[in-house]
Amino acid sequence: MIWLTWRQFRIPAITLFALVVAFAVLLAMTGPGIAAEYADGIAACAQQGTDCGPFVNNFLNDYQTASLGVSAVALVMPALIGLFWGAPLVSRELEVGTHRLVWNQSITRTRWLVVKMTITGLAAVVVGAVGAVAVTWWASTIDNVPDNEFNRLASWVFDGRGVVPIGYSAFAFALGVTVGMLLRRALPAMAVTLAVFVVVQFAMPLLVRPYLLPPTDATVEITESTVDTFGHNMQNGRSTVLVEGQAPEEGAWLLSARTVDSSGNPVEAITLPESSTACTPGQSATPEPGAGMKTCLAELTRLGYRHELTYHPASRFWPFQWIETGIYLALSLALAGFCFWWLRHRLA
């Protein structure tokens, strides 16, 4: 049965493995160069005693597209496994009738599916792991650049790093097999597998991941360093100010940022009393740039306004990775279990 599985699987297996290896080689060749460029740049500006900010910005600009591309490949790979390894595994046999040949040899159907799913499923996990290691290693330089904007819990970075690609690969494979078993035709099975997988991959970061761990709540003072966007509007001589907070620590994943008043009620925009002129442009005594905003923010703080932030700290990257991988592996096992049930009870 192992021979038969390999005989049927060898062409898609070699094709996808070749793609993954080629991709890994490409990353292995470019990765050290990127790391060296960054290290040299930092060393240079440290030596000259200048600010490293412009260099870091340039560096990130240069590699943003490449990094996005690599992440995209990491996202597509599990889908390919589901499409080309999972969906046809059983549906192709049912479609052309060869299951009636193989089921009449001296081997039970359960064993037939066990061997097929184990070998192909393990291959899927290996491909997922190889891809994940290569991408994580290649992107480590870019990922570790200190940058406030950057959060590793955001979907396109999170999905291609660490251990989750293994879970995604296993899930995509099990999904493909299940759909193929239900639809009994390879091409529709591939289409439905892709559609379902894409939906799941969008739903996970949007609807599920924020709740994997209870988010951290923080109430922080409104200062220049906590404000992400600042808006000001004059109406009938009264100032209306809009402030939006940002993540309180580097790389954190901000779920919601609200402004609350002194009694803790959320407010959309802050309307200052007529008596307060701190936020009225041109009223500020000090001419230095940015001082107007500073005075204004100080006034907001004096009036009791605060940021109320809900976020996941950056340190949760690995807990999230393990939890999400666990969820996907559990889903994969559940689908595999369903496949065996369906094979015994419905597929006849």
Add this chain to the structure above:
Amino acid sequence: MTAVLQARGLGKRYGRHWALSDCTLDIPAGHVVGLVGPNGAGKTTLLNLASGHLTPTTGEITVLGGRPGTDPNQLRKVGFVAQDTPTYAGFTVAEHLRLGARLNPGWDDATARDRIARLGLDPGQRAGTLSGGQRAQLALTIGIAKRPELLILDEPVAALDPLARREFMQGLLEAAVEHELSVVLSSHLVSDLERACDYLVVLVDSRVQVAGEVEELLATHHRLAGPRRDPDQLPRDQRVVSASHTDRQSTFIVRTDSAIHDPVWTVSQLSLEDLVLTYLDSSTRVAPRPVLEVQR
């Protein structure tokens, strides 16, 4: 001789449609059994139940004394060549034999290679490029080399031309004799079965109409032609299978174990084809007399 296939009140339902109902059957071992019936009569359903591909909705079926297709031991004893003789299009002939060898502990590689050589098949040729007849022969080779006790074939020759049919049936018979196989094969054409089978089962509208050894069936069925008469007036030991009448004449097909003495009848023998057609043609079929059934 033990039974190779026993069915008691066997039925299979798909949704609201019964593909097979109340099928009771007892096929002894050591025969080449022809299962004949029109398309849609339930032949494929019965054979799939026998091979374990389907599970019955009602009743029970035992094959070689065991429940079909549940454990490797049962699978080893029963060979099945499915309708349209499926093969892996991308596999070569040799790879199909390797598949057989890998998946069957009792695989008879010498027989398999010998058959392939005698058929003139190129072991390196892909199954997808074989003709229908060659593909059927390949499937049959796998079925035989598995060395089962019972080989079931579902319409194996339906898609073949007359020459390929004859060669296929010949190969099947030779193997049945050589390996002391019991064989059950279905067809909707009597001519396919006439030379090969020594046991016949006629299935119409998902019910078994008649089952028995071909010789015995031919010896006990008679065509009676004579002046018009009501079927009820015939002797009780003559079971009327079919009746057709003109204004002055009646023709009956009767089944009886005793000789027919009534001089008014012109008695003639039936060919196997006529016999089967009699059971297939529902317009002339006469329902068995209940009284008769009780006495028998």
